[in-house]
Amino acid sequence: MKEIKVNLKERSYSIVIDESALQYVKSFLSSNYHGREAVVITNRKIWRLWGKSFSSSLKDLNFSVIFIKDSEEAKSFSSFETVVSKIARIDDKMRSVVVIAFGGGVVGDIAGFVASSYRRGVPVIQVPTTLLAQIDSSIGGKTAINLSMGKNLIGAYHQPVLVAINPVFLKTLPIKQVKDGLSEAIKYGVIKDRMLFRFLEDSVNKQIDWQFLIERCVKIKADVVSRDEKEVLGLRFILNYGHTIGHAIENAAGYGVYSHGEAVAIGMVCANDIACELGLLVKKDALRIESLINAYKLPICYNNGKLSLNSVYKALLHDKKFAGGCANFVLPRRIGKIELVRGVDLKLVKDVLKKRGC
Numbered sequence: 424m425k426e427i428k429v430n431l432k433e434r435s436y437s438i439v440i441d442e443s444a445l446q447y448v449k450s451f452l453s454s455n456y457h458g459r460e461a462v463v464i465t466n467r468k469i470w471r472l473w474g475k476s477f478s479s480s481l482k483d484l485n486f487s488v489i490f491i492k493d494s495e496e497a498k499s500f501s502s503f504e505t506v507v508s509k510i511a512r513i514d515d516k517m518r519s520v521v522v523i524a525f526g527g528g529v530v531g532d533i534a535g536f537v538a539s540s541y542r543r544g545v546p547v548i549q550v551p552t553t554l555l556a557q558i559d560s561s562i563g564g565k566t567a568i569n570l571s572m573g574k575n576l577i578g579a580y581h582q583p584v585l586v587a588i589n590p591v592f593l594k595t596l597p598i599k600q601v602k603d604g605l606s607e608a609i610k611y612g613v614i615k616d617r618m619l620f621r622f623l624e625d626s627v628n629k630q631i632d633w634q635f636l637i638e639r640c641v642k643i644k645a646d647v648v649s650r651d652e653k654e655v656l657g658l659r660f661i662l663n664y665g666h667t668i669g670h671a672i673e674n675a676a677g678y679g680v681y682s683h684g685e686a687v688a689i690g691m692v693c694a695n696d697i698a699c700e701l702g703l704l705v706k707k708d709a710l711r712i713e714s715l716i717n718a719y720k721l722p723i724c725y726n727n728g729k730l731s732l733n734s735v736y737k738a739l740l741h742d743k744k745f746a747g748g749c750a751n752f753v754l755p756r757r758i759g760k761i762e763l764v765r766g767v768d769l770k771l772v773k774d775v776l777k778k779r780g781c
Contacts, residue, residue, distance in 0.1 A: 424439055445587065445589065452548075464506065465489075489506055494529065498532055522538040553593075555600070562586055563582075566581050575670070602721055605719045609623060611643050613712055613758055647662060665693075668689065668776070672725050695712055701771075703762075711758065750767040751766075
């Protein structure tokens with residue numbers, strides 16, 4: 424079993440990566456939260472595929488299951504209220520509960536935010552089942568729900584007490600969700616790890632070594648979070664590469680039109696375009712990144728016929744990195760090195776959006 428630590432003093436926790444991850448969850452609950460009710464938040468699709476295995480692994484423990492929608496719609500105030508109300512009814516004796524997020528990024532977000540809010544905070548265990556959640560969203564404690572004006576505008580930092588990753592879950596993952604995770608993996612390669620980037624290039628049209636990929640990405644995320652949990656030191660900002668314009672595209676199109684990974688892929692090539700125009704990134708590296716995104720059949724343009732430049736730009740202005748009318752972007756200098764650039768000219772941003780409207 425591979426174990427990677429997120430070091431946050433009294434809030435430190437382990438990320439375990441192994442096919443026996445669910446059995447580890449059981450022993451962890453028995454050792455640390457004996458007598459507490461476990462509340463599993465998941466969706467029906469995941470439960471249909473893996474519920475039997477989950478139930479078998481947690482045999483003899485008290486747990487209840489709450490189902491949410493398998494879409495960004497679940498990250499809403501109405502869904503949040505429904506889930507919290509159900510937990511309150513389950514927790515009728517006020518003995519407190521442990522929340523278990525069993526699913527992808529949406530499940531992890533809503534479960535984490537619920538755990539941060541219910542009774543001013545209860546423990547949450549992340550058991551991610553998608554590649555994107557396993558290498559990224561389940562780690563770091565960012566939890567959030569959406570508003571109509573933008574993605575993840577209401578949220579809190581609430582670190583899990585454990586992240587348990589089983590690569591076997593990826594066997595039943597639809598190809599579109601695999602590509603979503605690969606988009607985030609490409610991000611990690613660009614921001615921090617040239618070897619990972621080369622590994623992804625070498626793995627095109629081949630069977631990917633998921634254990635290696637997951638471990639490599641998790642180590643980067645764990646290290647960044649350990650050093651700058653809440654982005655106070657300016658280190659964690661590197662994880663936002665591709666996400667500024669990516670989130671704007673998700674919001675402007677309507678959640679579900681573009682998946683998170685697709686939107687981030689477009690956001691990365693937009694960031695590269697901006698970096699090239701500013702003289703930060705050489706064209707050769709920009710083309711290499713774009714070629715890898717293309718190779719994994721991820722988009723490099725949004726459809727301007729259905730999604731207008733102005734709608735994307737308007738959504739962009741609601742991003743927290745545009746505070747005070749100042750456009751701040753995470754931009755690559757080369758593959759493996761990134762930086763935060765403040766005060767990017769808004770006309771340049773619009774020009775790049777126009778180019779990538781295709």
